[in-house]
Structures are given as C-alpha cells and as structure tokens.
Amino acid sequence: MGATGEGQARDTSSSREFYEYYARQSESPLALDRSRRIYEVVVATYGQDALARPLNVLDVGSNAGTQSMVWAEQGHHVFGIDINAPLVDLAKERAGARDLPVHFQVGTAEALPFADASMDVCLAPELLEHVPDWERCIREFDRVLRPGGVLFLTTTNWLCPKQSEYELPLYSWYPTPLKRHYERLAVTTRPELVNHATYPAVHWFSYFQLRRHLGRLGFSCRDRFDAMILDGAGFPKRVAVRSVRALPPLRWLAHTLTPYTYVVATKHP
Template identity: 30%
Template structure:
C-alpha cells in the first residue's frame, strides 16, 4: 500500500519538540563529523534532510561554507526564526525528490529520517544522486531487530503486520496508526549498496558516557570497552544505527576525507 507523508509531523513526537534533545543530537553529529572526517569541512556544502525546525541545522552551520535545510512538514518549518534563515538556506521539499542538482553537495545529514518517509529506498537514491563523488552522509536511524519500538516505547511493535501494529498502537493510546518503517542491519546495508558504511557507534558512546547516569552509564561503558567481536555481535541488536556513509566512487578519484576509529576497522 502506498504511503503518504505524516500530517503535522512535528506535533506527533515530543522528542522533536524538545530543544535540548535536538541540541544533544546536534552535538553527536558535530562530534562525529569533526572527529571522523579529517579532510576539512569549512569549504563544503551540507544538506540537512529532515531538518524540521532547524535546531540541528543551525547548530552545525559553523562547520560548513554553506548549509541547507530541507523538510516536508510545514509545522516544523514554521518555527524556524528569521535569525536562523539569515545563516541557513531553508527550503520546503520532498526528500524523495530533492530539488538540487546532481553532485551538488559534499555532506548530507540524514538523522532519524529514513523511517518517516513513504519510500526510504527513493530517499537513499536521491541522497546518492545529489552527493559529489566521495561525498559523505551522517546517517542514524532505528534498528528493526531491537525489541522495543522507540517512537512509541512498545515492545515488538515493529515486528507485527501493519494491521495488528495499528491495533496495538490504538489499544494502548499511542496514536491512530503505526507509521514508522525500520530495517535490520543487513537489510539497510543492501539498500545502501551505493555507499561504503562505517559504524561510528562505539566512539560516539565513549564521547557521551560521562553524561549518562546509573544503569545507562554502566551499559555505555561496558559496550564502549568490550572486545571487538562482541561489538560486532551486538551491532545487529543495537537500538539505533550511527554510521558514516561514503558515496562509492571510481577508484581513480581519491576520497577527500579520512575516517578514523570506526567499528569496521
């Protein structure tokens, strides 16, 4: 069944309405890009796909020569301030039909977006199209194999057929339907066949471990310092993927970035 974009998307999720939580995500992306892309970003053009109210977009603006934010939801974009618009080129548009020329951007941010678009394969094709050779993507998104569906905090929700998932959500007062579509690690890698994938989850956890408390801090510490084989095993069940994607390219064109300390090394 063909899906449309969710109406009034910004109002559906409290995490999108929390300025502090958006800033925390922005810090994660900032850290990842500056630590793992050692080729210099100051001359680059960055596109933030699914920018919403532009909190993360504006936070990342100083890293780049030019910053663009795109979203389909008019509610979220309606909250972008005039001050933000002075620094960032915001545009309302379809992530599955990006209004940009081929090979026109150096970096794409695609954070917690793929599960919210009607066709994620088309989204990834468009990102690949607009990226320059050896361009990079900061990608994050949910893992279907993780037993808790994190948008609704319900166990096993994403494993159910759509009909039963919708009933489950309604029964527990979590909404009228279950819209989000996630993939497993193996499935995502197949869909992202046009990219080299670098898992940066472990270094990101190390960076944020000092901010966590209690059992969450302990789990972060254990995973961050676990043997590599355990990390690879757990990667299949992690709640959220954090990856750097590099657009595959003719070997005669060298990559403009150096990626360091990834799980895939």
Template identity: 50%
Template sequence: MDNKAPEWDTGSHEGFYAYYEQQSLSPATFERFKATRDTLLRLKARQEDTSSMDILDIGCGAGTQGGLWSEAGHRYVGIDINEPLITLARNRAAEHGLNLHYEVGSATELPFPDASFDVCVMPELLEHVPPWEDCLREAIRCLRPGGLIYISTNNTLCPIQQEFNLPLYSWYPKALKRHFERRAVSDWPELVNYAKYPAVNWFSFYSLRKYLRQRGFDAFDRFDLIDDNEKSGLQKLVLNAIKTLPPLRLLAHMATSYTVLVAQKQLRA
C-alpha cells in the first residue's frame, strides 16, 4: 500500500514531469548512477559479501537506479513523493520485466522496518525538504549496522549551482534566498524549472559530516571516494595533496558545484 503523507502534495507540474521523464533516460544520468552504484559496491566489498543486498532509493524520481541495482543482483525499493514519476517508474520496470518495488511516500516517514536496508541512496533530496533532519533520521533508522548512506546535494561553498536560475545564488544571504523561494512557488516558477519543492536548505560536506558523526557514522567526501588505481602519477599526486592538506581540500570543495558524501553506520559493539 502506498504511504501517502497527507501534508505533502504528491502531484507534479507538467513541465517538471516532462523534464525528468527525459532527463532520467539520458546517457549522462545512467553513467552517473552507475558510477554511484559501483562506488558503493566497492566500499561495501571491503567488509562483507555484496552478492545480494537490500537497496533503498529515497527520492527515486523516475526510478532510473532500479534497473542498475537489479542487474547487479540486488533487491531494490524506490520511494518518492511525486506520484506521476512513481507511476512512470513502475511502468518502465514492467516494460522491461524487472521485479522492482516503488512506493509513493514521504522521506520523512518511511514505511519500512528498522535496520532493513544495506544501502540508502538520497540523490538531490535533502535540499528540497524543509525538515531535512527528519529525512536523515528515517534513513538512519532503516539502515543496518555497517550500512551505507549516499548523499548528493547542493554545495553552499561553491558559487555555481543548478537549483535557482540566478547567478551566485548559493552565496546569497538567507533573507534574500527566502524572497526568491517565495517567488519560485508563486509568480516565478521558471526560476526553479517548475519544481514543486525548490531548494530551501544548503549544505557542505563539512556540515553533513558533523551531523552524521554525532549519530555514529564515519563520513567520506568525493575525494575519499575516488578510486586512484587507474589515475596517472600526476593525478595521484594532486589527489593525495587534496586529501593531506585541509586548506587545499577546502578549496577543492569550493570548486565543485554539488556535495557528494558517503557515510557508514558504525557496527554495534
């Protein structure tokens, strides 16, 4: 049964739906999600067998990640507040004969038991939900000890962003951001490409790491996650310098337009 939270609007603007219907099929989207899957599998393989895991995709949209996890032999569940996109995901799964499970529901009230997933992925979600802490609380609850949370979100350190069609928006003062948030859901929806829930929260790797560390997680940023086995000598040198020198790492984060973080839930003693 779908877990529709009554306080959330599960509909979708036609322009928003059309954009994600097309974007979810693009080669770039598939490559990005495949890279995410492979990174998480590589990290999990360091500690345990990864032949068959339970995957939760929170804010799954049109469900593109489902087929990628399924083809690797894993059990996949996707949940999203956007009912038209969930319907699209279900139809696509049926067309390809895939046994994938999709639900309409809120990330703040996940309809799943405690400790029921090995991996939770949260792509471009936290910035759109005002009570973002509730989203993380629910993901943490559903994750097994040793499990991984993958987060991609905006980056308040970098002036380049894709949330609002305004220059340098991530550096705007909070009061000015609130002004444009109101405009985006009233008379200027084009400002956020017709998103029903525009970005209202802004993060950095450092702020999310602090939050997750306080809740029993070890956190890794985009530089920690890079597999340097196929990197050149110069690339390895640069990567090592970023990892070793905190000021250089900060500058590198300021040069990237979005935040990527993987956090591992510590094993119980």
C-alpha cells in the first residue's frame, strides 16, 4: 500500500524489480505454506461457523493473490484489494486460470469500497507499515467487519532489531530522524534499500501498542503465541509456547526475538 499525502492521487504502478520479485515469491512453497497457516489460525479463531458456511473475506494488500486463493479454494467469498495495479492484474490472471471466483480490484486501505459490516474476515498482512494513515486503515477494517468478525494483521516490530523492510542492519532501532532520512533515500536515489518498493515502510509497531489501539475500538487481541496451533507440535515447541503464554516477562522477550508483529483480533458483538 501507499505512502503519499492525503488528497493526492496514488501511484498504482510498479517497478519491474518489485513486480518480478513478488511474482516469483508469491508462488514459492514458503508463501503458500504461510497463507495456509494464516487460514488455519483465522478459521480456528472464528470458530465452527467458518466451516459451516461461506464467509465474506477481505484481503487488503492482496498482492499477487496467494492468500485470497487459499480462501477461495475452501469455498469462501473473497475480495482482494491492492494499490499495485500490475500485481492485481497478475492475481486476476492466476485466479482465472484456476477458475476461482475472487474479486480483485485496485484501491487503498484508507477508503475501502465495501459496505459497513459486510465482511466476516479482514486480512491485512504486511500492510500498516506502508500506508500514510494507519489509524484510518484500522477504522476502515473496523467499519467493514461484522460483529464477531476476525481481523488478522502482520506488520513491523520495533522491539526486534531484525527486519526485512530495509537493507540496513538493526534498522528497527534507528532513531526516527535517521529513519526519515533513509525513507527519503528509498524513494529517490536508493530504491534498492527497499527492494524498489513504491511505498516503503514508514511506521513501526509493537504487538502491545496495537493491542491497546484495537482494544479501544472494541477488539480482543491475541499475539502469535496465543494464536499458535499446537496440534502435532513437538514436545519442545509445546513447552516453549506454553511458557511464553504463562510468563509475561518471557512473552515480552519472545517479542523482541520476533522480526514482525502478528495480531489476531476479534470484534466484539
């Protein structure tokens, strides 16, 4: 998604390097496995009703459509939206080749073209860091979600020095003025710093920050450790995750070792 000023027309184009990278990456086994795991977590959070009827699913920042198509394969009604027109076209092409009725369109997360309380699930992976007004995006997610709906999002994590947004060491911990300097370089003379993204990351979050913000809007939140499905997990993993769940200091430490923020939020009825 974009990082342009309010009221300005958004650039919906894509650099060749950015498009080619995500065209390849979106078809990788890793991307498909990640999308399926997100599906499992969200369905488990939503409950048995997710398996009993088709859900209306909104994929914000749908990219080349991998996540959307995982949901469509299970019979859900899926709507994908992204600012990157070439990737939207690629998503349409791929869904069409597989005869999956996903509705992809170009648009922005700050002004979703959907009715109030029209969606059961809203997915926003790796999005909030790239938009001009992240709070407005969350208000839009809240608006389109029905009571009892599930919001899934991943984004940056300033607690962890490891990150993948900028080709710079320890960038999450850079002071804000230095971050602003590199943001300017990324969209002018040094696009390789951000893999030629039109809209590089400009916001840095933590799970605890987003939990507070979403809580004020009436969402209950879980982090990656609470949401993790442990069926079939080995004994060491089960012990580690249960320890993190039980001990707040250990949970905070675990977040400092995780290079992204992961939130599964349920909208209160």
